[in-house]
Amino acid sequence: xxxxxxxxxxxxxxxxxxxxxxxxxxxxxxxxxxxxxxxxxxxxxxxxxxxxxxxxxxxxxxxxxxxxxxxxxxxxxxxxxxxxxxxxxxxxxxxxxxxxxxxxxxxxxxxxxxxxxxxxxxxxxxxxxxxxxxxxxxxxx
Amino acid sequence: xxxxxxxxxxxxxxxxxxxxxxxxxxxxxxxxxxxxxxxxxxxxxxxxxxxxxxxxxxxxxxxxxxxxxxxxxxxxxxxxxxxxxxxxxx
Numbered sequence: 669x670x671x672x673x674x675x676x677x678x679x680x681x682x683x684x685x686x687x688x689x690x691x692x693x694x695x696x697x698x699x700x701x702x703x704x705x706x707x708x709x710x711x712x713x714x715x716x717x718x719x720x721x722x723x724x725x726x727x728x729x730x731x732x733x734x735x736x737x738x739x740x741x742x743x744x745x746x747x748x749x750x751x752x753x754x755x756x757x758x759x760x761x762x763x764x765x766x767x768x769x770x771x772x773x774x775x776x777x778x779x780x781x782x783x784x785x786x787x788x789x790x791x792x793x794x795x796x797x798x799x800x801x802x803x804x805x806x807x808x809x
Numbered sequence: 810x811x812x813x814x815x816x817x818x819x820x821x822x823x824x825x826x827x828x829x830x831x832x833x834x835x836x837x838x839x840x841x842x843x844x845x846x847x848x849x850x851x852x853x854x855x856x857x858x859x860x861x862x863x864x865x866x867x868x869x870x871x872x873x874x875x876x877x878x879x880x881x882x883x884x885x886x887x888x889x890x891x892x893x894x895x896x897x898x899x
Contacts, residue, residue, distance in 0.1 A: 693825045694858065695829075771858055771859075792859065
C-alpha cells in the first residue's frame with residue numbers, strides 16, 4: 669500500500685517532539701517527518717525545509733501537513749504548498765492526530781484522511797473530570 | 810464468536826504504549842476484535858490505538874474481549890496472555 673505521507677510543522681521543537689512521542693508509542697514512522705521552525709528563522713529557509721520534508725515523505729499518494737496553529741507562520745508558509753490531491757493542511761496538531769496518520773491502515777484519499785484527522789483531533793480533546801464524574805456517581809450510588 | 814474477560818494488571822493502566830502493544834497484536838489476526846468496558850459501557854476496536862485509549866482503563870479494570878473470525882481462538886488466547894503479563898510491566 670502506498671502511504672499518504674505526513675509532515676508536522678511547528679514553532680520551536682514541538683513538531684520534533686510530537687513525532688518522537690508518536691514513535692515511542694507505535695514504533696518508527698518512515699512516512700512522517702517533522703519540521704521545527706526556529707523563532708528567528710528566515711521565511712525562505714523555512715520554506716525550503718518544508719519543501720524538502722514534503723518530498724521526503726511523499727510516496728505519490730499525497731502528503732498531509734499538520735501545523736501547530738492556524739494563522740501562525742508554520743501554517744502560513746505551508747499554505748504555499750497546498751495543492752489538490754497532493755498537499756493538504758490540518759492545523760492544531762496534537763498527538764492523537766499524529767497517531768491517526770501513523771496508524772491508518774487502509775486505502776484512502778488525501779482529502780478523506782485530512783477530514784478524518786481533523787475530526788480525530790477535535791474528538792480527542794476531553795475535559796477529563798467530566799468523563800470521570802458519571803463513574804464517581806455510579807460508585808457512590 | 811469467542812469472548813473472555815481480562816484484567817488490566819499493570820500499574821499505569823492501558824496507557825499509550827500498552828495500547829500500542831495490544832493493537833499491534835490484534836492486527837496480526839484477521840478476526841474482528843472488540844474490547845468492551847462494562848462498567849462504563851464503552852466499546853473499542855482492538856485494532857485502533859485511539860479507540861483503545863478512549864476506554865481509559867486503569868489498573869484493575871476488567872474488560873470483556875470478543876473475537877470473531879477464522880482465527881478467533883488464537884487471537885483471544887494471545888490477547889489474554891498479553892493482559893496476563895501486564896504488557897511486560899508487571
